[in-house]
Amino acid sequence: MKQMIFAALLATAVTGLAHADSAALLQQYAQQGASTPSAQRGQAMWQQTFAASGEFSERSCASCHTSDLARAGKHVKTGKSIEPMSPRVNPARLSDNRKVEKWLLRNCKWTLGRECSVQEKADFLAYIKTAEMI
Amino acid sequence: MKSTLAISAIIFTVGIVTLPVVFSDNSFEWQQGERDEHGVANVSHPLYKEECGSCHMAYPPALLSTASWTAVMRGLDDHFGDNAELDAQTHKTISEFLTGNSADNSNYRRSRKFMQGIDANSPPLRISETPYFKRKHDEIPQSMLSNNSEVSSFSQCNSCHQGAQKGIFDDDNVKIPGYGRWDD
Numbered sequence: 001m002k003q004m005i006f007a008a009l010l011a012t013a014v015t016g017l018a019h020a021d022s023a024a025l026l027q028q029y030a031q032q033g034a035s036t037p038s039a040q041r042g043q044a045m046w047q048q049t050f051a052a053s054g055e056f057s058e059r060s061c062a063s064c065h066t067s068d069l070a071r072a073g074k075h076v077k078t079g080k081s082i083e084p085m086s087p088r089v090n091p092a093r094l095s096d097n098r099k100v101e102k103w104l105l106r107n108c109k110w111t112l113g114r115e116c117s118v119q120e121k122a123d124f125l126a127y128i129k130t131a132e133m134i
Numbered sequence: 135m136k137s138t139l140a141i142s143a144i145i146f147t148v149g150i151v152t153l154p155v156v157f158s159d160n161s162f163e164w165q166q167g168e169r170d171e172h173g174v175a176n177v178s179h180p181l182y183k184e185e186c187g188s189c190h191m192a193y194p195p196a197l198l199s200t201a202s203w204t205a206v207m208r209g210l211d212d213h214f215g216d217n218a219e220l221d222a223q224t225h226k227t228i229s230e231f232l233t234g235n236s237a238d239n240s241n242y243r244r245s246r247k248f249m250q251g252i253d254a255n256s257p258p259l260r261i262s263e264t265p266y267f268k269r270k271h272d273e274i275p276q277s278m279l280s281n282n283s284e285v286s287s288f289s290q291c292n293s294c295h296q297g298a299q300k301g302i303f304d305d306d307n308v309k310i311p312g313y314g315r316w317d318d
Contacts, residue, residue: 055215077216078190078289109217 022094022125025101034122042127045120050112059111061124069128085128094128174244176301179231185220186228191290193261194301195235196245201257203232214259244303262288284311 026037046061056063056076064082065073070089073082087093094100104124108116116124174196183192195203207229210218220228237245251265258264262271271288279285284293291298294316297307308316 075189077214079286079293080188080190080290082188106217106219109211 021097022100022129025097026122026125029118029122029125032118034118037119037122037126039123039126039130042120042123042125045123046127052113061107061111063111087129094125100125173297173301173303174237174242174248175235175240177231177235179228181224182228182231185224186218189216189218191292191298193291194298195232196237196240196242196301197248197261197267198232198236198264199238199249199252199254199257200233200236201252201254202259203229203236205257206259207232209259261291278310278313282310282312 026034029037046065047067049058049060051057052059063076065085069086070084072084074080075082083092084090085093087095104116104121108114108120174194177195178192186192198206206213207225210220210225233239237248240246247266248261248264252258261267267288280287291303294308294310295303296309297303305316310316
């Protein structure tokens, strides 16, 4: 029982950490001009496919991460397994803003063929955060 | 008599002092060069593992030449079709790790084999494009590779080479998913 309480406390603390961190990032996006983030818009964009030239002509976030954030994904090219995006099942997610920014930069460029706007980044973040509640 | 004793003592002492030096020097060479017939140097770097190992196996740097790593690191914004760009400091740290431990900077026998036939002016960007790699994998049929959903391509060495992450690549440690052990 004690162990369970401890585990629950730890999970809350870790999730709380992710919350605090991503909240700061959302605030930063707001300062950069993003309006209220929308998880719905984030989800819609997550599913959207973007045309690309070359290999993998139809690209979306779901290409590698699947459309269920609680599930593990698979790198579409190398086949390497990718841990779930949802902080609910993977507390390491959204716990490091530098990492979040790095991946948003890299993956927006590959998937959309351009950098994401601050609004789009805020929406993605809101979507990934709400996946905790599902 | 006294002087003979003294000289003997000196010779003895010098011998005792130099013996371990000579010995350790030998064992050093042995470790660096001959020990590892089957493997390459097992080195790792937390930043390399984090930045590169997220999308593919963090390949042992000793599988590619300095020229290859330099070329790979120069084109990270289009890394085999993917964007893998790094900030300047991370880029520098990882570049130094990769080139410092590259095949031409290693004394391991297998690394020297990976250097065979490499043209430094147009270095291969993939490990699977090196002459040695090609020669060692030319018997692998497509059914075990691209038509094998558990393997797909050569990019995940560790799909078949069980010790790949530790630099172990001998035939005894090969197990092809869906096919079992590989007998050369």
